[in-house]
Amino acid sequence: MSFLGGLYSALALYVQIAAKTAYHEDSIAASCTCNASVKGEKQKLRRTVTQSSTFGTWVGEQAIDLNPSFIQPSSSCSSTDIQTNPWWRVDLHYIYRVSSVVITNRLDCCPERINGAEIRIGNSLENNGNNNPICAVISSIPAGVSSTYICNDMDGRYVNLFLPGDSRFLTLCEVEVYGEVSIARWGTAAQSKLFYDWYTQNALDGLSSTCSHTTQTDQWWKLDLMKMYSVNRVTITNRLDCCESRINGAEIHVGNFSSDNNNNNEDSCVPSIPAGATYSYSCCGMEGRYVTVNSRRNSRILTLCEVGVYVIFQVIQNYLTTWSKPFPVELYFF
Structure with a gap:
């Protein structure tokens, strides 16, 4: 059972x-x-990560590998290629009541690339999930720092990071989602x-x-x-x-x-x-x-x-x- x-x-x-x-x-x-x-x-949890594009070997799954290593970010962080409106999404496969999301920024360079990213949570895949309600907008995160964003118990299966704008990279060294479990x-x-x-x-x-x-x-x-x-x-x-x-x-x-x-x-x-x-x-x-x-x-x-x-x-x-x-x-x- x-x-x-x-x-x-x-x-x-x-x-x-x-x-x-x-x-x-x-x-x-x-x-x-x-x-x-x-x-x-x-037990391995079923989590599916998708991102709008991939820069080199910086695949989306590296943002949830529990390893925010700053020594070799290419093997521990995710990154899209340069593009318009890049995004990253995790499918939790169940609907959770999300209390907070923690984002860890890269240490070696370019911490400003995360500025303006939107954290979105919901159950829709319309526009790849980027139309779901906003939990928070990231103004900035210092290099190598983990910042917490309170989502006030938003319900959702999908957690998106959406970065509006032209010629943008979306780089994530770790994403943590804290939700309520019975x-x-x-x-x-x-x-x-x-x-x-x-x-x-x-x-x-x-x-x-x-x-x-x-x-x-x-x-x-x-x-x-x-x-x-x-x-x-x-x-x-x-x-x-x-x-x-x-x-x-x-x-x-x-x-x-x-x-x-x-x-x-x-x-x-x-x-x-x-x-x-x-x-x-x-x-x-x-x-x-x-x-x-x-x-x-x-x-x-x-x-x-x-x-x-x-x-x-x-x-x-x-x-x-x-x-x-x-x-x-x-x-x-x-």
């Missing part, structure tokens, strides 16, 4: 088996782990108690029509991300059919404590979410391995139809180390 278009794969299976009474109120649970070895995998499905979820077949993992299955559900009050739902991340935001989708007020007053916690579900830093309190709606709560880079939603404040049953956890990654790099992990599947016998 795979997530995010196959970038991250779960190679192990965690099975939880619970025997329940006829009234579905109590359970006796047993668990086993099958093929639970965890290993790192260096990591909730990389983790393993648990909750305080199960109501009927409203399984814990329903909050992570991508379907707002299936939800997790606890019994009793003062309940919690917890996601173990398997390692610490700087969390950008958390989203919660409320149930549509009824009882939308049950989420009112729920707390979102992010931190590194696994045993006490109230001890991690409180990120947000959920005042209310309309039936069937998805609301986003900013975490401002709060660090933690565990994301917990609890009803300690409102003493209500906790129902979650979807939980999203988002972090900022460098999404343009050629390789990304991923980790196989147990994926929870709950089997219940009545």
Whole structure:
């Protein structure tokens, strides 16, 4: 099974088996782990680079080789030939919410060639992608310097550098794109108690029509991300059919404590979410391995139809180390 278009794969299976009474109120649970070895995998990301022309051996892919070497720029930087309106484009093959773009200029000469270049982000290939919305216009970058341009969460599959004008070279020694990635499905979820077949993992299955559900009050739902991340935001989708007020007053916690579900830093309190709606709560880079939603404040049953956890990654790099992990599947016998 795979997530995010196959970038991250779960190679192990965690099975939880619970025997329940006829009234579905109590359970006796047993668990086993099958093929639970965890290993790192260096996976090549699919990224396609195109530029309007190529000067000598300065091919477009050298702008994303993670090597902004200034000793031999011809083997580590991209450059178009001299032309009118040169451009460079990377196809990320997925739509990302882009927070920033970092451009590294060449050191050896000609730093002024980058002046006036436009960073464009979007989903259209009209005019080779050069008509997409503008994130920023580069006034100048000193020789050998990396400059960051904030894109305010623009959504797009294509990132273009477009340099308007006649007789221009477009030279890029490195391009980095930082975008938001959902990591909730990389983790393993648990909750305080199960109501009927409203399984814990329903909050992570991508379907707002299936939800997790606890019994009793003062309940919690917890996601173990398997390692610490700087969390950008958390989203919660409320149930549509009824009882939308049950989420009112729920707390979102992010931190590194696994045993006490109230001890991690409180990120947000959920005042209310309309039936069937998805609301986003900013975490401002709060660090933690565990994301917990609890009803300690409102003493209500906790129902979650979807939980999203988002972090900022460098999404343009050629390789990304991923980790196989147990994926929870709950089997219940009545």
